[in-house]
Amino acid sequence: MITLKVNGQTREVDADPQTPLLWVLRDDLGLTGTKYGCGIAQCGACTVHLDGAPIRSCSFPVAAAAGKSVTTIEGLQSKAAKAVQKAWVALDVVQCGYCQSGQIMSAVALLEQKPKPSDADIDGAMAGNICRCATYQRIRAAIHAAAREA
Amino acid sequence: MRMLDTLQQTHLRQTLAETTPAPALSRRDFLKSGAAAGLVVAVPLGWSGAALADPAGQPGVLAADAFIRVAPDDTVTIMIKHHEMGQGATTGLATIAADELDADWSRVVAEYAPSDPKLYANLAMGIQGTGGSTAMANSWEQMRKAGATARAMLVQAAADSWKVPAAEIRTANGVLTHASGKRARYGEMAGAAAQLTPPTNVPLKDPSQFTLIGKDRKGRLDSLAKSTGTATYTIDVKLPGLLTAVIARPPAFGARLKSFDASAARQVKGVTDVVQVPEGVAVVATGMWPALQGRKALKLDWDLAGVDARSSAQLFAEYRELAKRPGVPASKPEAAASAAAPAARSIEAVYEFPFLAHAAMEPMNCVAWLHDGRLETYSGHQLQTTDQMNAAKAAGLPPEKVTLHTLVSGGSFGRRANAEADFVVEAVHVAKAIGSRAPVRVQRTREDDMQAGYYRPLYVHGVRLDLDAQGLPAAWQHTIVGQSIVAGTPFAMMIKDGVDPTSVEGAAELPYAIPNHALTLHSTKVGLPVLWWRSVGSTHTAYVVETLIDEIAEAAGRDPVELRLALLKDRPRHVAALRLAADKAGWGQRKPAAGVARGVALHESFNTVVAQIVDVRLVDGQPKVERVVVGVDCGTAINPDVIRAQMEGGVGFALAAALYGAIDLEQGAARQSNFNDYQVLRMPAMPKVEVHIVPSAAAPTGVGEPGVPPLAPAVANALYRLTGQRVRSLPFARQSLSVAAQATT
Numbered sequence: 085m086i087t088l089k090v091n092g093q094t095r096e097v098d099a100d101p102q103t104p105l106l107w108v109l110r111d112d113l114g115l116t117g118t119k120y121g122c123g124i125a126q127c128g129a130c131t132v133h134l135d136g137a138p139i140r141s142c143s144f145p146v147a148a149a150a151g152k153s154v155t156t157i158e159g160l161q162s163k164a165a166k167a168v169q170k171a172w173v174a175l176d177v178v179q180c181g182y183c184q185s186g187q188i189m190s191a192v193a194l195l196e197q198k199p200k201p202s203d204a205d206i207d208g209a210m211a212g213n214i215c216r217c218a219t220y221q222r223i224r225a226a227i228h229a230a231a232r233e234a
Numbered sequence: 235m236r237m238l239d240t241l242q243q244t245h246l247r248q249t250l251a252e253t254t255p256a257p258a259l260s261r262r263d264f265l266k267s268g269a270a271a272g273l274v275v276a277v278p279l280g281w282s283g284a285a286l287a288d289p290a291g292q293p294g295v296l297a298a299d300a301f302i303r304v305a306p307d308d309t310v311t312i313m314i315k316h317h318e319m320g321q322g323a324t325t326g327l328a329t330i331a332a333d334e335l336d337a338d339w340s341r342v343v344a345e346y347a348p349s350d351p352k353l354y355a356n357l358a359m360g361i362q363g364t365g366g367s368t369a370m371a372n373s374w375e376q377m378r379k380a381g382a383t384a385r386a387m388l389v390q391a392a393a394d395s396w397k398v399p400a401a402e403i404r405t406a407n408g409v410l411t412h413a414s415g416k417r418a419r420y421g422e423m424a425g426a427a428a429q430l431t432p433p434t435n436v437p438l439k440d441p442s443q444f445t446l447i448g449k450d451r452k453g454r455l456d457s458l459a460k461s462t463g464t465a466t467y468t469i470d471v472k473l474p475g476l477l478t479a480v481i482a483r484p485p486a487f488g489a490r491l492k493s494f495d496a497s498a499a500r501q502v503k504g505v506t507d508v509v510q511v512p513e514g515v516a517v518v519a520t521g522m523w524p525a526l527q528g529r530k531a532l533k534l535d536w537d538l539a540g541v542d543a544r545s546s547a548q549l550f551a552e553y554r555e556l557a558k559r560p561g562v563p564a565s566k567p568e569a570a571a572s573a574a575a576p577a578a579r580s581i582e583a584v585y586e587f588p589f590l591a592h593a594a595m596e597p598m599n600c601v602a603w604l605h606d607g608r609l610e611t612y613s614g615h616q617l618q619t620t621d622q623m624n625a626a627k628a629a630g631l632p633p634e635k636v637t638l639h640t641l642v643s644g645g646s647f648g649r650r651a652n653a654e655a656d657f658v659v660e661a662v663h664v665a666k667a668i669g670s671r672a673p674v675r676v677q678r679t680r681e682d683d684m685q686a687g688y689y690r691p692l693y694v695h696g697v698r699l700d701l702d703a704q705g706l707p708a709a710w711q712h713t714i715v716g717q718s719i720v721a722g723t724p725f726a727m728m729i730k731d732g733v734d735p736t737s738v739e740g741a742a743e744l745p746y747a748i749p750n751h752a753l754t755l756h757s758t759k760v761g762l763p764v765l766w767w768r769s770v771g772s773t774h775t776a777y778v779v780e781t782l783i784d785e786i787a788e789a790a791g792r793d794p795v796e797l798r799l800a801l802l803k804d805r806p807r808h809v810a811a812l813r814l815a816a817d818k819a820g821w822g823q824r825k826p827a828a829g830v831a832r833g834v835a836l837h838e839s840f841n842t843v844v845a846q847i848v849d850v851r852l853v854d855g856q857p858k859v860e861r862v863v864v865g866v867d868c869g870t871a872i873n874p875d876v877i878r879a880q881m882e883g884g885v886g887f888a889l890a891a892a893l894y895g896a897i898d899l900e901q902g903a904a905r906q907s908n909f910n911d912y913q914v915l916r917m918p919a920m921p922k923v924e925v926h927i928v929p930s931a932a933a934p935t936g937v938g939e940p941g942v943p944p945l946a947p948a949v950a951n952a953l954y955r956l957t958g959q960r961v962r963s964l965p966f967a968r969q970s971l972s973v974a975a976q977a978t979t
Contacts, residue, residue: 100524181320
């Protein structure tokens with residue numbers, strides 16, 4: 085058994101230690117807000133926070149998360165997170181929406197590190213998150229809006 | 235930033251506050267989960283249509299027709315017959331109906347309709363399905379009538395109750411009022427209204443009375459669910475005992491399974507079944523990881539004898555030869571018989587376009603559940619009617635025993651509109667192969683998704699342009715070579731006189747006054763499956779036409795915008811869109827910054843006209859698009875902000891393909907497999923996009939696709955000004971580009 089702290093709760097999972105955290109979250113814990121997009125840490129749809137830092141859960145063995153604190157889209161609580169989600173809704177960022185959990189997790193991590201990011205900061209923090217609907221312009225605007233609010 | 239309306243804020247606060255880890259849901263919870271967490275949007279789950287069909291089961295609910303339900307609690311539920319893949323159809327259809335109904339928008343929820351072509355056919359297709367940017371156009375009258383009819387019934391119910399003439403009752407924001415001071419919420423009259431016979435021929439609003447349509451406001455119905463991770467996609471479906479399967483697929487198109495050894499795969503903890511299906515060998519497991527581990531452990535022996543081994547490079551060579559001679563006539567109208575005047579000079583150009591993958595964010599998937607003599611499927615069903623027929627055939631059941639649950643999808647771009655329903659059929663095959671023991675989700679990995687086919691075909695165009703002494707076109711002879719998208723599918727009836735219109739649309743008829751225009755087509759056969767890709771034929775035809783128009787402008791010594799305007803005869807929508815984009819971009823007025831060149835392109839697709847003006851810089855030998863100004867005429871703008879979003883997205887999607895997009899066929903297989911070698915657009919490459927909508931009172935036309943076609947030719951036209959090079963092969967990343975000494979920026 086592997087013991088994880090997910091969204092503030094202690095969870096025990098019986099999984100192969102090499103299982104990517106993504107599949108444990110989705111298949112074992114039923115937390116389906118985190119999405120699968122590529123499986124090789126190229127698209128960012130699976131982004132979650134590990135001790136507050138963004139990671140690509142599709143390429144992160146669950147065993148390496150043991151004893152650490154995992155936050156998923158379902159567990160976002162911080163002031164920055166609320167500001168980000170509110171800005172996402174207010175600006176109607178989403179289209180298909182499939183990548184947006186990952187986008188939001190990366191955006192929240194950015195704002196928690198850097199409350200007033202520049203465009204270059206946003207490029208740097210968000211370049212690993214693909215959106216095939218190309219909502220990037222609104223993602224950028226929403227991050228700036230959340231920065232003003234948070 | 236615009237403020238959220240109060241109700242939305244309240245819901246958002248509640249939802250954000252209540253966000254806690256979701257426990258694994260039971261089926262009962264799952265069936266109820268549409269109302270989970272107090273969402274503004276009923277999370278689209280699809281089965282609620284059954285309840286609509288039986289309004290008697292819901293006392294006090296007005297179900298005026300198949301589209302609108304008004305509940306005693308004032309909730310207005312609008313049934314969405316189209317598939318939501320991000321294009322905003324949900325919000326658009328709800329807006330149309332809610333406006334005629336005078337509904338309170340904050341009480342409007344959307345639900346996805348069941349598969350029922352009698353009630354929910356796309357009136358432009360004759361079957362239930364979404365595509366060709368038709369969702370708004372075909373539903374415009376239908377949804378308006380639905381809203382107006384429900385409103386008329388509520389008004390009549392109030393008139394009967396208050397004993398006043400119906401004509402004296404006013405409606406607004408979900409409330410009925412009368413000068414006498416009588417007042418009722420819609421929900422209060424829903425029960426009485428439900429007893430009335432729906433009237434026919436209810437008058438519709440004059441556009442001046444619209445309260446939602448055309449108003450510049452935010453409020454996509456799916457924003458909240460998709461911003462909180464609570465929207466349910468196919469990959470998220472939870473059912474009791476649901477299994478996950480991945481399929482080991484042929485290593486090349488046309489390869490056949492000779493034999494396989496599953497003994498090691500069956501040893502993987504969590505693997506429940508290894509079964510052969512027509513698509514390959516399915517490894518079924520309790521979750522995705524064991525399924526993948528099981529697949530890795532398979533030993534497979536393939537027969538490659540049937541593989542079409544021609545590479546993309548060989549196809550290009552063959553197609554270039556074919557393009558030298560005319561194919562089947564395909565122009566509209568047919569070329570005038572008059573002999574062309576002798577040409578002062580000619581331009582001969584050959585263009586090459588590679589295969590492209592759709593690469594939607596959610597890799598293809600479907601859940602199939604065979605039980606009690608029935609089949610249920612859960613998927614992003616974009617063509618419900620053909621998905622249902624294909625699923626029934628695969629299951630060996632009559633179509634009426636198949637229930638489709640249409641979920642939102644993580645993008646499609648044409649991929650889910652497959653008349654062969656490959657991703658549905660394979661799920662049914664696996665469900666059958668495990669003896670209908672459990673529901674099963676067949677989930678493709680990104681590699682499966684990218685390599686199992688259905689690509690935008692590879693095309694070659696050959697064009698000979700004759701120019702007169704002024705440099706103006708005297709004759710345009712054009713030949714297109716490529717696979718037919720519809721041949722061999724249920725859409726094959728679209729082929730007329732040997733021409734698949736999807737191969738030539740955008741080039742068969744030019745908006746410009748060009749004499750002696752003749753287009754012909756060679757439809758080729760290649761051993762891999764192809765499909766429409768966002769804007770279909772216009773993905774390549776717009777590039778050829780719009781870059782050649784710029785060459786004509788250069789030959790004639792004319793400004794590219796001015797020449798287009800001069801050649802556009804009786805095309806007021808083209809003129810308006812182009813003028814709007816040119817004015818807003820400052821074309822011919824404000825010079826772009828040093829090192830930046832401007833390019834223009836204009837294209838009509840799906841009855842919508844889009845002009846784009848791009849500012850491009852060359853950075854490390856590659857175009858960096860800094861700004862795109864869009865002028866669009868799509869008739870009545872139902873939701874201007876959704877239109878802007880589709881133009882922004884269309885630009886980004888098109889730019890990805892123009893910059894990097896190529897699937898290379900080698901030995902019958904795609905060389906690319908994931909986002910590491912099939913690059914798509916990322917944040918730093920996204921230009922600033924400004925969208926301007928031509929005011930119009932005409933019926934609405936589509937916006938999902940038309941933002942795509944003009945982008946690549948506009949960039950190519952700007953690149954010419956920077957480099958002096960006419961780029962005739964895509965993507966740009968494979969071209970060697972450098973700033974010309976005499977760059978005409």
